[in-house]
Amino acid sequence: MKHISVLTKEVLEGLAVKSGEDFIDCTVGDGGHSQNILKLSEPDGKIFAIDLDPVSLAAARKKIGPAGDRVRFIQGNFKDLKSIAENENITEIDGVLFDLGYSSRQMDEPNRGFSFSSVDLDMRYNQSLGGLTASDIVNDWPVGELIRIFKEYGEERLAGPIAKEIVSQRSEEKLDSESLRQLIADIYKRRFRRHSRLDPATKVFMALRIAVNDELKALEGGLEAAIDLLAPGGRIAVISFHSLEDRIVKHKFREEARDCVCGPEAPVCVCNHKPKLKIVTRKPIVATPKEIKENQRSRSAKLRVATKL
C-alpha cells in the first residue's frame, strides 16, 4: 500500500517553513513530508533526510532525489542524532520533524513482520544491522519480561495469561506471526463474549515492535538532541501514534519550557534550569474527520510543536 503522509498542512504550519531554511527530517520514510518542506524552502533550503530503514531511504530517494544537493540522505537512527549532526557539520538547524512508527509500505512488506499477515515475526526497522527480532522475544524471553513489555508498552490487560500461554505453546513448537495471533485470539474468545473492532493481537504486536526497536529510548534521545540543535526561533514538530510516545513528547516539551525542574521537595531552586522551548500546541493537533475518512492511519496521529527560545 502506498504511504500517505498524515497532517501534512498542519506540519508545514507548525514548522513555519520559509524560503532558504534548513531542516532535519528524522523519519523521512517515503519522503512525503520532506517533499512538501522542500517546496516551501525553495530555492536553496536543505533537508537532512534520516531513516533507519535502507528500503525507506530508497523510496525517499525516488521522490525527493531530484532536488539534488538540497537533500542529504542519511541512513541512521535518530537516537544518534547528536553524532549524526556532528558528522554532517550541522551546528544549528531551522526545524526538525519526527513522524514516528512505520509506514504503510513497511507494513505491507511480508518479510518485515509489522503486520499480522507477515510471514516472519521480525519487526526490525533495519534488518541488515542484525540484532533482536520479535521472534527472539516471543520464543526466548522469560515469562516475567514478556508480561512487563506487554503491560508497559502495549497496555495489554491480559498480559499475564498471554505471556504464560506463549511460554507453554513455544515449548511444543516455535511461534510465528500466525500462531501468536491465534493464541491471543483464543484467550480473548475464552474471556470475553463480545468482540472489539480492534484485532485482539494489536497491543501485543505493538509492544513487541517497541521492544525490538527500543523505540521509547530512541525517542527520548532524539528529542534531546533535536532541541539542542535548533537555532533560536527554530521549530520542532513530532507526530506520534500511541499514548506512550505522545506522553514522552508532552513531558519533554513541558520540562524544557519550565524555569525550574527541581522536585516538589526542594525548598528553593537548585537546578539552574533555563527554559529552552516555548510550547506552540498546548493540546496535540489531530486529524480532521475528512482526513481520517481518506486515510485511516491518521486517526491516531497526534502532532505537537514547540519553538526554541
Ligand SMILES: C[S@@+](CC[C@H](N)C(=O)[O-])C[C@H]1O[C@@H](n2cnc3c(N)ncnc32)[C@H](O)[C@@H]1O
Ligand atoms: C511514518 S514513517 C515516515 C513517513 C514519512 N514522514 C512520509 O511522509 O513519507 C516512519 C519512518 O521512520 C523510520 N524510523 C522509525 N524509527 C526510526 C529511528 N529510530 N531512526 C530513524 N528512522 C526511524 C521508519 O523506518 C519509517 O520509514
